Amino acid sequence: xxxxxxxxxxxxxxxxxxxxxxxxxxxxxxxxxxxxxxxxxxxxxxxxxxxxxxxxxxxxxxxxxxxxxxxxxxxxxxxxxxxxxxxxxxxxxxxxxxxxxxxxxxxxxxxxxxxxxxxxxxxxxxxxxxx
Amino acid sequence: xxxxxxxxxxxxxxxxxxxxxxxxxxxxxxxxxxxxxxxxxxxxxxxxxxxxxxxxxxxxxxxxxxxxxxxxxxxxxxxxxxxxxxxxxxxxxxxxxxxxxxxxxxxxxxxxxxxxxxxxxxxxxxxxxxxxxxxxxx
Numbered sequence: 001x002x003x004x005x006x007x008x009x010x011x012x013x014x015x016x017x018x019x020x021x022x023x024x025x026x027x028x029x030x031x032x033x034x035x036x037x038x039x040x041x042x043x044x045x046x047x048x049x050x051x052x053x054x055x056x057x058x059x060x061x062x063x064x065x066x067x068x069x070x071x072x073x074x075x076x077x078x079x080x081x082x083x084x085x086x087x088x089x090x091x092x093x094x095x096x097x098x099x100x101x102x103x104x105x106x107x108x109x110x111x112x113x114x115x116x117x118x119x120x121x122x123x124x125x126x127x128x129x130x131x
Numbered sequence: 132x133x134x135x136x137x138x139x140x141x142x143x144x145x146x147x148x149x150x151x152x153x154x155x156x157x158x159x160x161x162x163x164x165x166x167x168x169x170x171x172x173x174x175x176x177x178x179x180x181x182x183x184x185x186x187x188x189x190x191x192x193x194x195x196x197x198x199x200x201x202x203x204x205x206x207x208x209x210x211x212x213x214x215x216x217x218x219x220x221x222x223x224x225x226x227x228x229x230x231x232x233x234x235x236x237x238x239x240x241x242x243x244x245x246x247x248x249x250x251x252x253x254x255x256x257x258x259x260x261x262x263x264x265x266x267x268x269x
Contacts, residue, residue, distance in 0.1 A: 080163040099148040
């Protein structure tokens with residue numbers, strides 16, 4: 001049951017892994033910028049856009065799977081995490097634009113550290129190993 | 132606290148903006164958690180779920196207070212951070228002492244260990260930031 005569920009999970013593929021890796025790389029990049037008193041640079045903003053695109057693609061893949069009759073283990077939590085996830089890079093973008101100082105980079109870093117956690121929680125709510 | 136006429140530094144710039152960002156993240160986390168728990172299984176642990184809802188509300192109001200800056204905003208943020216600190220410590224102790232009281236996890240259970248203890252650190256950072264910005268250095 002568990003192995004079958006994990007094999008068929010639409011949020012446990014290359015897109016999810018790529019999102020996690022990209023998010024962590026971006027977090028490190030932003031942290032270095034913050035430590036060096038640098039405002040968010042082009043790399044951070046482009047990185048946020050790419051991350052957003054990857055997460056939207058992940059959401060689309062999940063919706064297609066649900067459209068095809070598959071169901072997440074905990075639907076309420078799953079959709080909550082999915083909506084939150086898609087909003088995260090956008091939130092970082094807006095706040096970083098408002099704060100063109102090292103603290104803008106710190107915001108990008110913080111949000112990019114939270115994003116992988118939400119991706120993992122998303123995967124867990126699809127599989128729903130108990131409550 | 133005596134009224135001081137010295138101008139206060141804005142709480143919504145620089146590090147304050149990072150603090151607001153973290154408060155927004157926790158507001159989202161606590162609101163969705165509480166909303167889901169109250170909507171789907173309120174009868175299982177009403178105290179824990181109502182507490183999650185209160186925590187969510189406090190995170191939202193604290194973020195608004197910090198973002199609005201100004202005198203009223205500061206007082207709002209001060210009240211929220213204080214309640215938050217007392218809450219996370221009280222719930223942390225109670226959840227360790229009497230597990231039956233909080234049968235399900237809340238944001239503040241075990242001092243927020245499920246959230247990397249950030250719920251415990253966040254109000255301290257908030258109070259520190261309010262204290263740091265009490266005078267305008269300029």
